[in-house]
Amino acid sequence: MKKNCLYFCFLLILFLNGVSTLAGQNIVNGDFENAQFQLLTPFRQVIPGGDGVIGWSVESGNIDYIGSYWTPSSGNRSIDLNGSESGSISQSFATQIGKEYYIKFDFAGNPVCDSPLEKVLEVSVGSTREVYLFNTSARSINDLGWEPRVFTFTAVAAVSSVRFLSKNGGFCGPAIDNVELVDCAGVREGQSIKDECGECLEPTDINFNRICLDCYGVINGDAIVDDCGVCLPPSAPDFNNCLDCAGAINGSSIIDQCGQCVDSLAANFNECLDCAGIPFGESFFNECGQCYTPGIPINAGECDNRKLIYIPTSFSPNGDGINDEFKFFEGVGRVAEVLTYEIYNRWGGKVYIAANFDIASSVEWWDGTSGNSKLEEGVYIYVSQIAFASGAVLSYSGGVHLVR
The missing domain is CATH 2.60.120.260 (Galactose-binding domain-like)
Structure with a gap:
């Protein structure tokens, strides 16, 4: 009592x-x-x-x-x-x-x-x-x-x-x-809590405590996207060490809409003219120094042994089945193999890499993601080496605009 x-x-x-x-x-x-x-x-x-x-x-x-x-x-x-x-x-x-x-x-x-x-x-x-x-x-x-x-x-x-x-x-x-x-979702008398992945969910939610992937796609990994937009572990020496596209630490040069590394205050920033003088046109200088417009034949002449490919200036990974990947296309010759294919953000961080695949591959081309995460709209840099059936190996680089 x-x-x-x-x-x-x-x-x-x-x-x-x-x-x-x-x-x-x-x-x-x-x-x-x-x-x-x-x-x-x-x-x-x-x-x-x-x-x-x-x-x-x-x-x-x-x-x-x-x-x-x-x-x-x-x-x-x-x-x-x-x-x-x-x-x-x-x-x-x-x-x-x-x-x-x-x-x-x-x-x-x-x-x-x-x-x-x-x-x-x-x-x-x-x-x-x-x-x-x-x-x-x-x-x-x-x-x-x-x-x-x-x-x-x-x-x-x-x-x-x-x-x-x-x-x-x-x-x-x-x-x-x-x-x-x-609760963590801001609901009075709610039941949501933070799970082991740091997500605010109700314990009955199907995604509660699902396998936690870091930005590299590693199970329970510690890599995160740093202030430079690069997926790295916080312990990495380059974490938050942001180089601009010109290699300057915390510099102001970025990749403009033309795919050029230019200071954002420069007069020619975002002044995009193709080699034919057309704003945002598709014409580009080929390996022979000729201004080439896709679909229009040119006299290759002494360049017959240097086979052309077509590289788009933009792509839109929106899932509509059209232009969802950043693909290269064969021009007047046959490509034997894509030896290297690397994508970088405007700060020089590598966001995607593939190697040794056929140009007709449907799975190797970049789809605008990095570590299972969708990347933001903007201009990214590509660097690639292509092997042609003739035995020639040519290098290509430039900018591509990811459009959401």
Whole structure:
């Protein structure tokens, strides 16, 4: 009997202190609609130890309990964390040790005071802290511009306490409303969690904890796409070491729409004329130095032994079965073999490679992906060596525009 009393007394204490569980409760009075007093004025100052907002404790300073003074995020009540000075409020709730939690809230600032215009809010649970900023320069009490925010922490105790603290002094502080526990997808009382692959999914989802592939397609590999757009392990010496197409570290030269490595501020950037003087035309100089337009015969003359191929300037891997791969085509002669075929992004990172295949192959040509991930639209560089039936081996390079 004594044990039962202790148990129920403990539950009562948790309830009186505003403790909630995720099983149907969430944060107590997270919309601040209920107080221990009747609000008869546009706002009322609340201090520690006095009549307060149900479920919440004023820990330091003082706050303003807002009614008709401004438009709340929803409902009829909200909080200004500065009454006449910096204030803070807190609430405790039950947690599972080691579990990740997400606290969603609406954030704004009291725009009445001239300074400071930037409101600074600190949210913390134990040693986990995050600071949020809100600028009130374009706001009014009729339009606070409420914005949603999410604070994330991992529980280290069976009961955790969240605290909202103003980092501004004086009057007119950060404003908060609609505090609630959500899942990683932002859904109140939702069931989604992060799986072993770092994806936010419900445990019943068919993709939950499926084999995790890195950008190279390696099972549980650690390679990621770095700031240079290159798929590399973070431990690689070249990770985030971005060379532009001219080989300069963090240089400004990029591959323009013409497939040329040019400084983005240069006068000839994106001035694409083919050898016939036609903007974005298909004519190009062949191995003999002749301006060749696909489909129009030319007098090869002494170049008969150097067989032509046609290399498109763009392709569109959209799955319609037309021009979905970046393929080369035979011209007036027969290609024996594609010896090498390499694709690079504009920073010089290799995104695709194939070798020793027939030009008529349907599987070796680049389809606009790298490591099972679709690459962004833009110009990429190709470098290739082609062996002809005559025995000649010729090199080709240039730019191709990937169009989504």
